[in-house]
Amino acid sequence: MSGTGRNSLFLLVIYLGGLIFGVGLAISGMAKPEVVLDFLQFEDFGLLFVMGGAAIVTGITFAVATRYLDRAPLTGDTYKRRLKSFDRNVVIGGSIFGVGWGLSGICPGAAYASVGIGNYPILWAIAGMFIGAYAQGYWRTLRSTTAETATETPSD
Numbered sequence: 001m002s003g004t005g006r007n008s009l010f011l012l013v014i015y016l017g018g019l020i021f022g023v024g025l026a027i028s029g030m031a032k033p034e035v036v037l038d039f040l041q042f043e044d045f046g047l048l049f050v051m052g053g054a055a056i057v058t059g060i061t062f063a064v065a066t067r068y069l070d071r072a073p074l075t076g077d078t079y080k081r082r083l084k085s086f087d088r089n090v091v092i093g094g095s096i097f098g099v100g101w102g103l104s105g106i107c108p109g110a111a112y113a114s115v116g117i118g119n120y121p122i123l124w125a126i127a128g129m130f131i132g133a134y135a136q137g138y139w140r141t142l143r144s145t146t147a148e149t150a151t152e153t154p155s156d
Contacts, residue, residue, distance in 0.1 A: 009074065010074045010075065013074055021109065021113075022112065022113040022116055024050075024054075025109065025110050025113035026113050026116060026117050028046075028047070028050040029046065029047070029050075030047055030050055030110045030113070031110050031113035031114040031116070031117050031119070032114065032117075032119070033104060033105030033106045033114070033119070033122070034105065035047065036101075036105045036106060036107070036110065037105035040101070040102055040105070065079070066079045100128075100129075100132075104125045104128075106122060106125055108126075108129055111125055111126050111129070112126070
């Protein structure tokens with residue numbers, strides 16, 4: 001199976017993974033903005049253990065999978081590293097993300113789980129994330145179109 005095709009097993013595993021992720025966020029308290037804000041204000045370090053536990057499980061899984069499997073089990077794609085340079089966009093994007101996280105007390109994954117536990121006002125934050133992502137994509141497209149137009153030379 002190629003990496004671009006998706007079969008029903010792949011979609012089922014993605015769904016189940018999301019379900020487990022959401023339940024974990026809800027049980028751990030990460031889906032509650034007030035808990036996240038307490039963490040960000042250094043008043044409650046419980047989420048440090050949640051994130052640390054998730055990082056350990058993920059690290060072990062990736063280390064074992066990439067060492068003993070030559071391809072991803074569901075997609076058939078080869079394992080490869082995606083290298084991202086540390087540039088101005090990483091710093092600016094990370095800073096904006098951090099300010100949004102600090103103001104709202106929620107990050108994108110936890111926002112969806114927060115809706116699942118009945119926190120419907122968080123839908124405003126989710127709408128803001130979509131609008132912000134769309135605005136950034138629109139701005140980047142506009143910028144690249146302007147740059148392409150500026151580099152074109154007229155042919156006479």
